[in-house]
Every structure is written in C-alpha cells, then in structure tokens.
Amino acid sequence: MAAIWWIRRDLRLIDNQALEEALKMGTSVVPIFILDPFFQKSSYVGSKRWQFLYHGLQLLRQDLEELGSRLILRSGLPETILLNLVKEVGATAVFAEEDYSPYARKRDAQLQSILPLTLVSGLTYHHPTDVLKKDGTPYTVFTPYKRRWLERPLPRRNHLASIPSQLPSCPNIASEAIPSHSPLSYFPAGEAEAQQRLDTFRDNLMKRYGSLRDYPGTVGTSGLSPYLRFGMLSSREAIVTAVETRAKAKSETAVESVQTWLDELIWREFYQSIIYHFPHVTKGSFRPVYDKIQWRNDPAEFEAWCQGQTGYPIVDAAMRQLSQTGWMHNRARMIVASFLVKDLLIDWRWGEKWFMQQLVDGDPAANNGGWQWAAGTGTDAAPYFRIFNPVSQSKKFDPEGKYIREFVPELNGYPDKEIHSPELTPPLLQKRYGATIGQDYPHPIVNHKEARLRTLDAYKTAKEAVAPE
Ligand SMILES: Cc1cc2nc3c(=O)[nH]c(=O)nc-3n(C[C@H](O)[C@H](O)[C@H](O)COP(=O)(O)OP(=O)(O)OC[C@H]3O[C@@H](n4cnc5c(N)ncnc54)[C@H](O)[C@@H]3O)c2cc1C
Structure with missing residues (x-):
C-alpha cells in the first residue's frame, strides 16, 4: 500500500507527525513537494524566502536519499498533481501537516472532498481549537491565552515522533529538478x-x-x-x-x-x-473601526523607509538589516513598524507586505500579528496612543550605537551620545565625524513630535466616525 507524504511547511525528518502517520499506513511512502502557482505568482513572497526554501528542499532530498527514499518535486495545482499522483502510485492515503492560513484551509477543505487527505498536527504544539475560553470561544488577548496554554500538559522529549533510521523506497516516478538557487549566507537552510x-x-x-x-x-x-x-x-x-x-x-x-x-x-x-x-485579519484590522483611518500613504516616504533612508539611524539600521540579511531583530521590528504607521501615517498593510517580501521568516500569522500590534489595530494591541519615540528607543536599546554602526556605516565616526540624532550635531563637527547630514546621510524625513499629534488625531477621528462621543 502506498501513502503520500505531502510536504508543505514541514521540511524535516525529526519529529514529523505527518511522516510518522504516512509510515504507519504505507509499505511505500511517496514524499512530494508541490510548487503551487498561487505562491509562485504571489507578490508577498520575495526571493530570499524562495532561496531558503529551495536550499531546504535540496538538503531534504539528500537526507531522504540517505535513508533510501526520494523527494518528488512537481509544479502545478495541488489538486491536479495529487489526483494524478494518487493514480500513478496507487496511493490509498495522503498525509500533510495542517496549515492555518486562510488560503491553506480553503485549499485543504476542497482537496479533502476529492482525496483521502488526512491533516496532521505539528505547525503548533496546541491546535487553535484546543486552547479556548471556558465558553468555547477563542482568546483574543495574549495573557489569558498563555495562562490556558500553560495549564495544558507540556510535551516531553519521549513524546517527539521517532526519527526514522530507514525509509521505505519511493517508486521510480518523474520528479522535476529543484530550481537553481544560492544558499543565504546568514541563514543556511536545513x-x-x-x-x-x-x-x-x-x-x-x-x-x-x-x-x-x-x-x-x-x-x-x-x-x-x-x-x-x-x-x-x-x-x-x-x-x-x-x-x-x-x-x-x-x-x-x-x-x-x-x-x-x-x-x-x-x-x-x-x-x-x-x-x-479570525481570518479577516489578513485583509484588514482585527477591529474594523481602524479600517477608517485616513492614511497619508506618501509613496516617497514609504520608499525612504524601505531603503533605510529616513534620517532616523535606528530605523535605517533595521531596514538595511532586513534588506541585507532577510531578518530583523524583534525590537527593531517594533520600532520600524511603529515608525511607518505612527510617524509616517502609512497603512500598516504596506509595511506588512514589504516585510513579507523581504523576510526569510515571513509568516502570515506572526507578521500580521506583529503589524497589527504595532499599529494598535489588533487583538491584544498596545493602545494606539502609546507611540514609540524612535530616538528614545535607540538610546535605550542601542546605547553605544553598535547596531547603527553595523548597518549605517556612514555614521561610524559619531560618538555614542550623538549617533541617535546626528542632525543635532553642529555642522562643523558633523564634518569631523565623517558624515554631513543632508549630504552623506539624510535629514529626518519627519518631525516625531508633530507626527505623533497628527497620528493621535487620525486615530481619534476614525474612532469617532464609528462611535461619536
Ligand atoms: C512587525 C513585526 C513583524 C513580525 N513578523 C514576523 C514574521 O513574519 N515571522 C516570524 O516568525 N516572526 C515575526 N515577528 C516576531 C519576531 O520579531 C520574530 O519571530 C523574531 O524576531 C525572530 O527572531 P528569533 O528567531 O531570534 O526569535 P527568538 O526571540 O529566539 O524567539 C523564538 C521564536 O519564537 C517566535 N516568536 C518570537 N517572538 C514572536 C512574536 N512576537 N510573535 C510571534 N512569534 C514570535 C519565533 O518563531 C522565534 O523564532 C514579527 C514581529 C513584529 C513586531
């Protein structure tokens, strides 16, 4: 009997519950990864995540071969590919790790009506339907969610799925080559x-x-x-x-x-x-009142933010870290997200998309949650009137300007105290420090104090439009 192991977000052999189920079912197991045109055409997936995925597939292919199996790669609609594959290998079951994004859930529900597809846990330790309030509704605030999560049994090492030492052979069927790619230096896959x-x-x-x-x-x-x-x-x-x-x-x-x-x-x-x-969060605010905000959405300011040219060194360091490495530190993510939304008054969805295009770890749930938290539009959001001051954040979390110096090297000559707002340094000293503001590094594109008031006003107006006080 053949079983198909449909690999999606589970490129691993260690503790893989979908693989474990497939092994229980099939004397022959066919591991397949499908390159779905939906993702290939998506403007939310950038090249770094593709490189990481392809490299991961290449290493998984090697690991599978070492255990006597193979990785089959095919491009096309999952429905077509899987229906054909089931016939081709005579499979009686398809196993896949359950994914929770709206696209994945719709796709899988449709597939389950035409294929023997079983979804197996693994993306999270607790399934979203297992951590609920007493009345059976989902939590929308983190702290009580966490409390409930921790009340449930914790996993132990002997609960992990066993690591196969040998895999059943996979039939000799056609597979495409893994697209050419170059491994990421900061994040080798596997x-x-x-x-x-x-x-x-x-x-x-x-x-x-x-x-x-x-x-x-x-x-x-x-x-x-x-x-x-x-x-x-x-x-x-x-x-x-x-x-x-x-x-x-x-x-x-x-x-x-x-x-x-x-x-x-x-x-x-x-x-x-x-x-x-709450799948609606992928389209708009968790609290719809905030969809009424009148964003400024200035394209030139957005571009300056993307390129790390805002004149706020901590913001620019973070944005350059993102484009250079495909990753950004969590504190920095909070600072740049707050800056885009609260200082530039640009729709958080613009930032969400840019992050998805750049991040190697870009994940619809975590990214959306992070952005809505920063924008104050989400579930457990920081109240909208709490606005990060980028300069105070910089002084507190990068006191010696180590991070700034790494990614904004033009400011390297500035002393620790002055590196956070170099435009305040007298021009003669700027020259001595090696970067004249307005020439070698931009002036701040926005005045934080004024921007703060503008944002408070925009949020208040949106709230009043829905529920006049
Ligand atoms: C605006 C914004 C966007 C974000 N986008 C993403 C994203 O697309 N993908 C992503 O994985 N994380 C995202 N995060 C969360 C967090 O910034 C990253 O998970 C973290 O920086 C990853 O680094 P690490 O692996 O060293 O984390 P560690 O600090 O070592 O944390 C361990 C793991 O916990 C998870 N994690 C940590 N913090 C969070 C968090 N706040 N929310 C959800 N999961 C978390 C991650 O899987 C992380 O690898 C975002 C945060 C913000 C504020």
Whole structure:
C-alpha cells in the first residue's frame, strides 16, 4: 500500500507527525513537494524566502536519499498533481501537516472532498481549537491565552515522533529538478543547521535571554524563526528544549529567562490561533473601526523607509538589516513598524507586505500579528496612543550605537551620545565625524513630535466616525 507524504511547511525528518502517520499506513511512502502557482505568482513572497526554501528542499532530498527514499518535486495545482499522483502510485492515503492560513484551509477543505487527505498536527504544539475560553470561544488577548496554554500538559522529549533510521523506497516516478538557487549566507537552510542553532542557543543564551533579547546590536535571540517558519525544526521540539532547560536552570533569573523564551513560542501559537479563528485579519484590522483611518500613504516616504533612508539611524539600521540579511531583530521590528504607521501615517498593510517580501521568516500569522500590534489595530494591541519615540528607543536599546554602526556605516565616526540624532550635531563637527547630514546621510524625513499629534488625531477621528462621543 502506498501513502503520500505531502510536504508543505514541514521540511524535516525529526519529529514529523505527518511522516510518522504516512509510515504507519504505507509499505511505500511517496514524499512530494508541490510548487503551487498561487505562491509562485504571489507578490508577498520575495526571493530570499524562495532561496531558503529551495536550499531546504535540496538538503531534504539528500537526507531522504540517505535513508533510501526520494523527494518528488512537481509544479502545478495541488489538486491536479495529487489526483494524478494518487493514480500513478496507487496511493490509498495522503498525509500533510495542517496549515492555518486562510488560503491553506480553503485549499485543504476542497482537496479533502476529492482525496483521502488526512491533516496532521505539528505547525503548533496546541491546535487553535484546543486552547479556548471556558465558553468555547477563542482568546483574543495574549495573557489569558498563555495562562490556558500553560495549564495544558507540556510535551516531553519521549513524546517527539521517532526519527526514522530507514525509509521505505519511493517508486521510480518523474520528479522535476529543484530550481537553481544560492544558499543565504546568514541563514543556511536545513534541519542540521536548525538543530545546531537550537543547541547553541540552549547552551549559551537561553538562560540569559531575558537580559539580552532586547538589544539589536547583540546576539541574544535564537535566530530560529526561518527554521520554525518552514518546519525545519518542530515547534514541539523547541518547546521540549525550553521545558528541559528551565527544569535544569539553577538561578531564578535563568528560570525567568527560559520562561520568557517559552512565552515567545506561545506568542507564535497565539498568532496562529488568531489567523485560524479570525481570518479577516489578513485583509484588514482585527477591529474594523481602524479600517477608517485616513492614511497619508506618501509613496516617497514609504520608499525612504524601505531603503533605510529616513534620517532616523535606528530605523535605517533595521531596514538595511532586513534588506541585507532577510531578518530583523524583534525590537527593531517594533520600532520600524511603529515608525511607518505612527510617524509616517502609512497603512500598516504596506509595511506588512514589504516585510513579507523581504523576510526569510515571513509568516502570515506572526507578521500580521506583529503589524497589527504595532499599529494598535489588533487583538491584544498596545493602545494606539502609546507611540514609540524612535530616538528614545535607540538610546535605550542601542546605547553605544553598535547596531547603527553595523548597518549605517556612514555614521561610524559619531560618538555614542550623538549617533541617535546626528542632525543635532553642529555642522562643523558633523564634518569631523565623517558624515554631513543632508549630504552623506539624510535629514529626518519627519518631525516625531508633530507626527505623533497628527497620528493621535487620525486615530481619534476614525474612532469617532464609528462611535461619536
Ligand atoms: C512587525 C513585526 C513583524 C513580525 N513578523 C514576523 C514574521 O513574519 N515571522 C516570524 O516568525 N516572526 C515575526 N515577528 C516576531 C519576531 O520579531 C520574530 O519571530 C523574531 O524576531 C525572530 O527572531 P528569533 O528567531 O531570534 O526569535 P527568538 O526571540 O529566539 O524567539 C523564538 C521564536 O519564537 C517566535 N516568536 C518570537 N517572538 C514572536 C512574536 N512576537 N510573535 C510571534 N512569534 C514570535 C519565533 O518563531 C522565534 O523564532 C514579527 C514581529 C513584529 C513586531
């Protein structure tokens, strides 16, 4: 009997529940990845994520071959490809890890009506329908969601799916070549890399995460997001590792740090739950009142933001980190998102899309959640009147300008105190420091104090338009 393992966001052999189910069912297992034209045409997927995916597929193909199997790659509509494949190999079952995006859910529901497709858990540890309020409705605020999440049983290492030491052979059927690609220097793909990052983070940083995680100029986070995004690491294994490390931690600070990291993994599950229960968030604000905001949407200012040329060094460092590496530190993501929405009054969906085009870890749920949080339009949003001051954020979280110096090298000669707002330095000194503002580095494109008031007004007007006070 043949079973098909349809790989989507689970490019791994370790702790793969869909593969485990396929192995239970089939004497022969056909691993397939489908290049769906929906994603190939999407303006939300940029080249870095494609490179990462192709590299991941190439490594998975090698790993499968070492275990006696193969990876079949085919391009086309999932429905056509799978119907043909089922006939071609005589498969009686198709297994895939369940995905929660609106596109995936609609596609899978349609496919289940014509194919023996079984969806298996794995994208999150707890399924979105398993963490609900007492009345059976979904949570919309993180803290009570987290409390409920933590009340449920935690995973242990012996709960992880077994790692196959050998795989049944896959029939000798046609497969396309993996598109040519160049591995990303900052994020080499693959399970081995993900495992190594997890080990290094566990051994060196997890117990200090609480004090390190907010400083973009310091390596203080795991850098695992692209691997969790494509399932090169299972979220369950990441959670098990946190739980084990917390149990072994010797100081209160270490315990709290590991707990903080676990909280981030729970944030990840929270946003997956939001997109599952409230799919309208992918189109507009979680709270529709905020769809009434009159955005300025100035294209030149948007371009300056994308290119890291706003005249706010911390914002520019972050935006350049994004375009150069395909990743941005979480603190920096919050700062640049707040700047786009609250200082430039540009629709958060413009920023959401740019992030999706640039990020290797671009994920519809986490990205949407992050943007709506920053814009104050989302579930558990910071109230809209709390507006980040980019200069204070810069002084607090990049006090020596390490991050700025790395990505905005033209400001390297500025002293720590002046690097956060170089336009305030007298022109003669600017020259001495090696960057004249307006010539070598732009003047700030907006005055933060004025922009803040403009934004408060726009949000208030939108709210009053719906419910006059
Ligand atoms: C505007 C904005 C957009 C974002 N877009 C994305 C995105 O597209 N994809 C993405 O994975 N994360 C996104 N995040 C969340 C967060 O910035 C990244 O997950 C984190 O920076 C990844 O780095 P890390 O792996 O070193 O994280 P760590 O600090 O080591 O955290 C461990 C893991 O927890 C998850 N995580 C951490 N913080 C969050 C969070 N706030 N929300 C959801 N999951 C989280 C990630 O999977 C991460 O790999 C966004 C945040 C903001 C504010």
